[in-house]
Amino acid sequence: MSGPYALTIIAPIDGNRRASLDGALAEIAADLPNNRLVPFAALSTTHFARFVILPGRDGGADLLVFESNHDGEPDEYCDHLARVAGAGLDALFGCCIGWPPGGVADVDGYGEFMRAHRRSAAAFHMGYRGHTKASVLNDLAVWDAVEKWLDANEPDRAHWKSRSALELRTRIAGAVAAIDPSLSLRPAAPDHRAAVRWAAIIFLLVTIGPIYLLLAASLRLRELAYARSWRPEPTLPVADLDALRAIEDRRGVVQNQITHLAIMKNDWRHRLTARVGLWAVNQVSRFIMNEGQLGGILTIHFARWVTLDDGRLLFLSNYDGSWESYLGEFVDRAHVGLTGVWSNTDGFPPSRWIVADGATDEESFKSWTRNRQLSTQVWYSSYPKWSIDNILNAIAVREGLYAHFGEKECRAWLNRL
Amino acid sequence: MAEPPVARPAAARRLELDDIQGLALRPHSELPYVSYLFLRVVDRARALAALGAATGAITTAKAVLAPSARRPKTRVQLAFSHTGLAALGLDAVTRASFSPEFQSGMAEPARSRRLGDRGESAPERWELGGSGHRLEVLVALFADTAEARAALVAEWGGRLDGLVVEKQEDSTPRKNQKEHFGFRDGVSQPALRGDPTRAHLAAADRIADGEFLFGYANEYGKLPSAPRTAGGVDLGDNGTYLVFRKLEQHVARFWRYFHIAGGNDAREAERLASKCVGRWPSGAPLVLAPDHDDRQLGDDMAHNNHFLYRDGDPLGMRCPLAAHIRRANPRDARGSTAADSLTLVRRRRIIRRGRLWGVAPRTAQPQHEDGERRGLYFVALNINIARQFEFLQQTWLNNPKFAGLANDRDAVVASAEDGGAVSLPGEPFRRRLAGLPSFVTVRGGEYYFMPGLKALGRLLAACSQNS
Secondary structure (H helix, E strand, O other): OOOOEEEEEEEEEOHHHHHHHHHHHHHHHHOOOOOOOOOHHHOOOEEEEEEEEEOOOOOOOOEEEEEEEEOOOHHHHHHHHHHHHHHHHHHHHHHEOOOOOOHHHOHHHHHHHHHHHEOOOOEEEEOOOOOOHHHHHHHHHHHHHHHHHHHHOHHHHHHHHOOOHHHHHHHHHHHHHHHOOOOOOOOOOOOOHHHHHHHHHHHHHHHHHHHHHHHHHHHHHHHHHHHHHOOOOOOOOHHHHHHHHHOOOOOOOOEEEEEEEEEEOOOHHHHHHHHHHHHHHHHHHHHHOOOOOEOOEOOEEEEEEEEOOOOEEEEEEEEEOOHHHHHHHHHHOOHHHHHHHHOOEOOOOOEEOOOEEHHHOHHHHHHHHHHOEEOOOEEEEOOOOOOHHHHHHHHHHHHHHOOOOOHHHHHHHHOOO | OOOOOOOOOHHHOOOOOOOOEHHHOOOOOOOOEEEEEEEEEOOHHHHHHHHHHHHHHOOEHHHHOOOHHHOOOOEEEEEEOHHHHHHOOOOHHHHOOOOHHHHHOOOOHHHHHHHOOOHHHOHHHOOEEOOOOOOOEEEEEEEOOHHHHHHHHHHHHHHOOOEEEEEEEEOEOOEOOEOOOOOEOOOOOOEEOOOHHHOOOOHHHEEOHHHOOEOOOOOOOOOOOOOEOOOOOEOOEOOEEEEEEEEEEOHHHHHHHHHHHOOOOHHHHHHHHHHHHOEOOOOOEOOOOOOOOOHHHHHOOOOOOOOOOOOOOOOOOOOOOOOHHHHHOOOOOOOOOHHHHHHHHHOOOOEEOOEEEOOOOOOOOOOOOOOOOOEEEEEEEEOOOHHHHHHHHHHHHOOOOHHHOOOEOOOOOOOHHHOOEEEEOOOOOOEEEOOOOOOEEEEEEEEEEEOOHHHHHHHHHHHHHOO
16 A cells, blocks of 8 residues: 555635635634534544645735645545535635635535645655554554553563563563454554665666756756855744744644745756656655655654645645754755755755755755745644654554564564563 | 954864853863852943943953963853843844844743743743843852852942842852762763863864854854844854753652652662663763662763763663663764764754752752752853754753653653653563652743853944944
8 A cells, every 4th residue: 555645735815715714724723623614533534734825926816725644545535525624625715716606515616626726746755654544543552552561560570571572472462452452453464665675776876867967967057156146044033933933842742844935946957956856855755765764854754845836846744843853854864855856946055966065054054944934824633642753663563463573573572662 | 343353264263262251161160159140231321331341350261271270260251131132222133133042032932832841840930030030141250169259249249330130049069079869960061172171082072163152163064153233243253152041959859759669779769760860870871880880980081971872772771762861962872873873963062061059968869858949050052042952952851752762751850741751671671660750840041142252342332332
């Protein structure tokens, strides 16, 4: 299975209905799980989702964006949305140009609107490829049950020390099955990811290599001219910065989000480079770094880039921990890929040969990012208490419960707890 | 008006020791009596004149690096909060060039979430700073005896015309180099790479000067962007940001918890507490001394800090992943490789200049309240408050997800507000210390800017311009 999937709907807002849209967004944000418009708790296949308003470009209409990271094919998911959150879609996209007068009840009109305003992600990264929300929640519950058993049996550690790890695991597995028979404890399905990894690396080198060399050579003079004229941007005024920070680090939620909008440089070479760069990031995420981490960063649940029709590049990310930590990882670890993409947008710290420098200019890169970050009106996480590390560990704990392990592997499994 | 300093090749610049305040290079530990005077501006013109006249009395790094006989017996350091710069008349455009964290101040609500200052530690309850006090100018006075300190305080109280003391905080000397819980602290301390007297330290502890001072290259090889006036006059050169926090330590609560967790066995209590700290009371690190304290190692400054985590203790069997020192300085344990981790950690370090307050407990491991309040003045220096101090606080110390953990807290410094336990990895499976109360409460604090001496002159001039 290759899910979860990314859905991005982008629609122009009818300026006359803006107040009504703002009101509906505020109502949803006030009670994310149980509001009457988009009751996220009932969206049983949605991992992360957001609604955010983008300013229009050059006086154009503002845009309403819906982002979801979900299980199931897009059409099937849109049907599910209409059933569970129809009132919300009517209230929100009803403020957009082109929404069918009959709303979601007009099945054909609704489907047509969603298809017409759907934008595919130029690059999409997911932290737990192949795992549905139901299976993630199941695995977290299994892990939790194992931890509870260990808590309860802490006084017997001396007893278990004299027994084998295999025996201990068998005991735990039996206890967990008894605690909650509804939990799925199935062993791991066979996985071919490792096998295709090397093939993918070679394929990427062969395809991207020559294109990269051509683009890098053709852009080098432009890069030099840009570096001469470029000046670091002033940092965001502290009031604006504090406004962005006010919606970060929400109490009881371990993730944060970024909505970021940059303007593509007006040059076909840059547009082409961005396309190639995003395609490469997407391939790397799908075939090479497809077990959680991307570019050395193991805090991203879901992230995507979407190219807008008006030549802007939208970045949406759902990540663990603080902004400062996430951006720090961009600079310290993932600067090559990010520079390869964002050096094609305005104001970015100067690059060399497309991928060098750029994001390594820590202060300038962080200011550049903050200056293009937008306040997100509605943002929902299904796993407010669990980091991606925790989720991947829970998956491994569940998979190891009945796996064919030797004593040593069993000991390693116990060390996950 | 002085000219802005000429741009020099950043990497090659030598520390300008006679322009840097001494605290950046030395903790002044031979002077155990400190008074922190938190002053408020009552008459701007007179305050500017008094501060200008006092500039010559501020202790420089050059003075404290002199041979010990010539080092000053009393020392003075000076710093300003953002509200202080406003009260002294610095214009808004110039103030906006300082770091956003400094501008908003330590008590800003979103910042409190990041720093973990809630519940008992919330700024509304602070006894120092927050909305209750105007802590505008910080004068730190260092002396070798209590009498000398009293004289110094009296002298400076008279000298600082136009300013009144809003709060005075007096330190108490450390006993056997230990903090109040009874552990040797401050063992792992970075030094400026340009400090000629620290060349013998391990490379991992010698950090680019620009991580702690404006005007020098930082760990990214860049000059940190410094505060400047609207007219482009540099105000940062040889200066830094100083983080001040008053922390109260609940020592009896600490040892009572560990005695109960250790089945009322004093040795086991000490072992469990040491697991949470990452060092034994002597300072010996658990990675090197996993089973019992090793006083000789603890005292041996050449060896008590020479260890890493990745190869010898990746799972935290010796030093738990959630231990205080492993969070505060993860060394080679973060990231995909040891080298990657060490690079990342170098970009997060702070220089600590903490002192104690309140009397030391009369006995080791006291389990009963003695009616005294005590704690630590946490003082840290860094150039980028968000990337260094706040990152450490939020992403490493207070993060229940640190190093892939599920719900672990720093047992020593984190608040009990969010629950959390400490997992002690072991065979056949981990043990978990649950129900940990808060052992430390934040009682106040503020962000300060500690300027270089020449920049101080330019700063005061910029303040006087706007009359």
